[in-house]
Amino acid sequence: MSRQPASKREHFEREALVHLDTLYNVALRLTGNASDAEDLVQDTVTKAYRSWDKYEPGTNCRAWLVTILRNTFINQFRRESRRPSKVEFEAVQEINVFEAIKDRDPEGTFFRFIVDEEVKRAIQDLPEEFRLPVVLSDVEGLSYAEIAEILDLPVGTVKSRLFRGRRRLQQRLYDYALEMGYIRS
Amino acid sequence: MTGLWQSLVGKMMPSPGGIDCAEVMAQLYEYIDGELDDEKIERIRGHLEKCQRCYPRYNFEAAFLRFLKQQGRTKAPPELQRKIFKAILEEESRG
Numbered sequence: 057m058s059r060q061p062a063s064k065r066e067h068f069e070r071e072a073l074v075h076l077d078t079l080y081n082v083a084l085r086l087t088g089n090a091s092d093a094e095d096l097v098q099d100t101v102t103k104a105y106r107s108w109d110k111y112e113p114g115t116n117c118r119a120w121l122v123t124i125l126r127n128t129f130i131n132q133f134r135r136e137s138r139r140p141s142k143v144e145f146e147a148v149q150e151i152n153v154f155e156a157i158k159d160r161d162p163e164g165t166f167f168r169f170i171v172d173e174e175v176k177r178a179i180q181d182l183p184e185e186f187r188l189p190v191v192l193s194d195v196e197g198l199s200y201a202e203i204a205e206i207l208d209l210p211v212g213t214v215k216s217r218l219f220r221g222r223r224r225l226q227q228r229l230y231d232y233a234l235e236m237g238y239i240r241s
Numbered sequence: 242m243t244g245l246w247q248s249l250v251g252k253m254m255p256s257p258g259g260i261d262c263a264e265v266m267a268q269l270y271e272y273i274d275g276e277l278d279d280e281k282i283e284r285i286r287g288h289l290e291k292c293q294r295c296y297p298r299y300n301f302e303a304a305f306l307r308f309l310k311q312q313g314r315t316k317a318p319p320e321l322q323r324k325i326f327k328a329i330l331e332e333e334s335r336g
């Protein structure tokens with residue numbers, strides 16, 4: 057008795073739709089709101105299904121999907137994505153949070169007091185150049201090579217944006233923790 | 242004279258793991274992210290075990306990244322999942 061070969065839809069559901077949470081999270085960071093994020097994910101999934109023959113089985117499906125999502129975003133939300141954040145990111149002075157805090161809280165226990173919503177806001181407020189590498193790496197756990205592929209950037213550029221994004225985020229959360237009194241000043 | 246003295250000290254007290262602090266700091270995130278080859282990982286691990294300057298920094302950065310991983314993620318709303326499965330079924334019937 058031979059089994060019915062899986063249909064294109066079944067195959068797609070099994071391989072691609074398991075990454076729905078990833079797509080939704082990335083979309084949320086890109087668009088900044090739930091309703092646009094849902095539209096973006098829907099458009100992405102439909103496009104991905106239509107070009108499913110172009111996906112090579114065994115390659116990285118998640119990276120393939122996020123690439124489609126990003127391209128869809130750039131095409132549809134072009135104006136927002138061209139925010140001039142370059143100028144802004146030169147201006148911010150980056151401090152080393154560990155150096156600032158090592159005598160008071162070297163283990164970084166203050167992070168645990170920071171609520172989920174504040175972290176999401178802090179990520180959302182990163183300039184886009186930094187936000188995507190941070191989301192893809194630190195929230196979704198993608199490798200530098202996968203991120204480089206998705207963003208169409210050299211690995212070295214991904215690294216430097218990721219590291220700077222992390223420093224920014226750390227600094228923002230540190231400032232928040234100081235303000236909230238989670239760290240004695 | 243100073244240079245000679247430093248190189249002598251350097252030979253007597255080699256950097257832990259055969260790698261110096263600056264190099265470890267420069268590659269700290271890559272180390273935590275699992276982006277280095279086995280040999281590099283071993284050297285950095287060896288250094289961190291012995292170095293009282295680098296270890297606390299490593300510990301702090303690792304705590305920060307663990308924290309981000311736990312906090313940052315949202316689940317796709319069930320309503321969106323339903324819409325998507327429905328859209329794909331429609332695509333399928335369209336052929």
Ligand SMILES: [Zn+2]
Nearest residue numbers: 262292294295
């Ligand atoms: Zn060291």
